[in-house]
Amino acid sequence: MFAFMTFAPCLLFAEQSSATWSDKEVLYAVGSVIGTFIMVIVGMIPLLIYYLDNTKRAEENKTTTAKVMEATTDRQQLLSEMQKQLVDVQREAGILRVSETKMNVQTQKQKEFIELLQSKLNNLQQIFDADRRRIERALTKDGQTWNEKVLSTAPEFRPLAEDDRRTPIISVLNLKGGVGKTTVTTNLAAALDGLGYRVLVMDLDLQGSLTSMFLIDDREVTLLDQEKVLYDFLKKAFAGEFPNLLDYTQTILSNSGLVPTNDRLFYAEMNLTIHWLLREANRDVRFLLRKELHLKRITEKYDIILLDCPPVLNVCCVNALGASDYVLSPVMLSRQATIRVPVMLARIKEFRDNVNPTLKFMGLLGNRATRPGLSSEEQNRLSLVRDKCKEIWGEPVYQFRAAIRQSIDIRKAEDQSRPLNKGDDLYPDFVKLAQEIETLLPTYCRRTVTIPAKELSS
Ligand SMILES: Nc1ncnc2c1ncn2[C@@H]1O[C@H](COP(=O)(O)OP(=O)(O)O)[C@@H](O)[C@H]1O
Ligand SMILES: [Mg+2]
Structure with a gap:
């Protein structure tokens, strides 16, 4: 349409002017070239617009990608940081669990030790009470405490015998x-x-x-x-x-x-x-x-x-x-x-x-x-x-x-x-x-x- 618009005035001018044919031909040619040129130029405009647009978008995309990349890197860093922290936390939790177990064992041992001491104390108390009773009995018996039963562990009496x-x-x-x-x-x-x-x-x-x-x-x-x-x-x-x-x-x-x-x-x-x-x-x-x-x-x-x-x-x-x-x-x-x-x-x-x-x-x-x-x-x-x-x-x-x-x-x-x-x-x-x-x-x-x-x- 642009070529026609360019070519048409050239044609009209050539027809109305008093130019000779050969001049007309030149005008036609010039008109056609200019028209084609214009047509090419005009035809390229959308392409140019498209190209510029694309470039802009690509630029924008690049920026966006960079930003995304940047953000991703940040996140990855954050993630690995968090993972590290998680490992630390898990380790600490593990240590805590171990020390908790240790503490439980220790507490149990302390409990057992106290129980042992208590039973020893009770035994001693019993022995002490028995001793006390024996001494009191001995005092009231006026020496007859020696008559207490003989234990089987005592040496046997070997009676007199010919052989x-x-x-x-x-x-x-x-x-x-x-x-x-x-x-x-x-x-x-x-x-x-x-x-x-x-x-x-x-x-x-x-x-x-x-x-x-x-x-x-x-x-x-x-x-x-x-x-x-x-x-x-x-x-x-x-x-x-x-x-x-x-x-x-x-x-x-x-x-x-x-x-x-x-x-x-x-x-x-x-x-x-x-x-x-x-x-x-x-x-x-x-x-x-x-x-x-x-x-x-x-x-x-x-x-x-x-x-x-x-x-x-x-x-x-x-x-x-x-x-x-x-x-x-x-x-x-x-x-x-x-x-x-x-x-x-x-x-x-x-x-x-x-x-x-x-x-x-x-x-x-x-x-x-x-x-x-x-x-x-x-x-x-x-x-x-x-x-x-x-x-x-x-x-x-x-x-x-x-x-x-x-x-x-x-x-x-x-x-x-x-x-x-x-x-x-x-x-x-x-x-x-x-x-x-x-x-x-x-x-x-x-x-x-x-x-x-x-x-x-x-
Ligand atoms: N048959 C006796 N004749 C003279 N004196 C005696 C006789 N028997 C013991 N005695 C005296 O009596 C005291 C006490 O005797 P002892 O044999 O030591 O008694 P015990 O051993 O029972 O305590 C002694 O000093 C001893 O000299
Ligand atoms: Mg004597």
Whole structure:
């Protein structure tokens, strides 16, 4: 249309003008060229507009894309940041969970620990209460606490038997002091030794009178320093150190031995009594001597054992009774002294019934008699005592035919720290006693050393 519009005026001009044909042709041509040119130009306008528009849009798109890209990058950064934070949070949450678990475990442990402590405390409280009850009972029982039942863990009593233990153990006991226990033990040991017995004597009284009858003071001090007295043996035996009693035994007389003591025994007594009252150890303090005195190493070395007991039922006395086959009671023939004999027998019976059913009462021995045998008054007094004893013991109580006279020889011998010897006036009284004891023992409990008859009679 533009070409026509351009071409038409040119054609009109050429027709109306007076131009010649050839001029017309030129005008036509020019008109056509211009018209075409215009047409091309006009035709390109939309294209140009389209191109410009497109370019603008592309530019805009580019900007938008860049912005989007930018935004996307930001978001990605943000996202990875957030992811990092998420990981951190998750890790922290994990840590928290772990520490929470740890805390729970700790709390549980604390709870268990508190419960354990509580139960221990309860146990201790129970033990404490039991101890308290035991001590209170012991205080009201006036010493009879020793009669408590024997646990199966206690060492067994090996009874005297021909093919087993043939060394009798005799406790020389009276719960009254000064009646002649130590005097009888000392001189009976001497008499038995003289008859050919290998005698073991033990001083269980912390006064140590028996010890001083055989050992001079210097020797006692040395043994004390060397820790070779009864105290040391008992301490070690209770501590479970298995001491050998022979290491604590001193040779005396011809074939005999002595386990000495001194007043340090008081501390052993105290300690062992407290252990007993509190029942602290499994070991029963009542059987420290039984365990040892029934051992072969002792029974093979000695034919008879005499235990010089204290006048009170304490650890040592109870140990003596727990180990013994027999009790021999020297009795002074005064009214005051005889009156206490049935009471003592009642105590021994209780002990026998509860602790050592094998224990036998060997007999009552009159001491400090006014004449050989006994005066009729002394005999009557002893008979009365025996009747009472029979009621308590449940069977007749033996009275030795032998009796020990009152004699100055005893004092003389004591002053020289020695037992009576064959030259002393009173010595035969103890020989008689020894021979009577021999008849009361089983026949297999005999001396092992044979003494020529000539020597015996001299
Ligand atoms: N038959 C006796 N003759 C003379 N004095 C004796 C006689 N028996 C014991 N005595 C004296 O009596 C005191 C006490 O004797 P002892 O044997 O130590 O008694 P216990 O051991 O029972 O306490 C001693 O000093 C002792 O000299
Ligand atoms: Mg004594």
